[in-house]
Amino acid sequence: MELNLVEHAFELKDGCWIFKAGLAQYSQARQVAKLCTCFIPDDEDEQVDDEPRSCYNCQYRRWMVAGFECLALRHFLQK
Amino acid sequence: MKNWLIxxxxxxxxGTKGTGEIAEEIAHLLANMSGGHASFVTRHQLFVHPDIPYTSHNSAMCFALHSPLTLAEIHQHAVAHLVAESAPAADPGIAILDVDSHYDVAALMDFGRRAKIEVITKAAAYALAEQLNIQLTEHGGTGQGVIGALAGLGLRLMGSDGRVKGQIKLGQFEDVSLELSVADILEQTGLDAVMSTDKYRLVLDERVQLKGKVKAVYLDHQFVLLVHQEAEQWRNAGKQALQAY
Structure with a gap:
């Protein structure tokens, strides 16, 4: 995963990598997913963006009240 | 024949099989073995909060079953499949309601509503299930899934919560649209109605242009295709529009 991508799109809060743009920011979520090497589509029923390759549709996004945490980033940066 | 909600x-x-797919498999299994009928599976969104140990999302999957099977038979077969198909790290739970029994439906719906906005304990779920005579059991891990399983029953009973699992495929693709009448859509899908996002119910001879992924929602106790109007043409609503369900 590109570290530039990490710095630009996510911020570390209490050990969680949070998507800075928050909810319903589809163009940013698509842009990040396009560059991400860890993207795996979630179950179709759990997808919320019409564009398939979007962080909002990824198995590694963990929804939070105001956005999501990237679990792939957490695992990647721990290694 | 009795009516059940599961x-x-x-x-x-x-990376494992989704809860929705497992629910759909259980629905088909129970319907096929008994000559009964299973409804579409609905997905019900629950609260997302740091204190709730969901993996990536927090949703429950529910279906109705019309079947001659007994509660014990339904539980036995459903649990066997649930256990066989659940992920090793999962915390599955299952709830089975005899819809024709006398139970406090308001209490069950209230539990469902609360599970969308607050953290609820397993103890609270078991206490309510016992009070309402609902079979509620856990099958591995922490068993936290019993909370969502019970809440999903209440949300389904409310009648206007949740998206229908799966996509409606009538021959449309991402880049190939298909125009059908409402009557054709209902006949080919088994859905109950076609409605606009502001709740206008389309009549049978109105036409809808379908394109890309088409999904239905559970609204007014019916399985509904949601549409919106664009340049005086009805079109299926996109995923963003369905997020509220």
């Missing part, structure tokens, strides 16, 4: 939660993990 709901499961917390059976998946990253």
């Amino acid at each position: 709901c499961i939660d917390d059976s998946d993990d990253i």
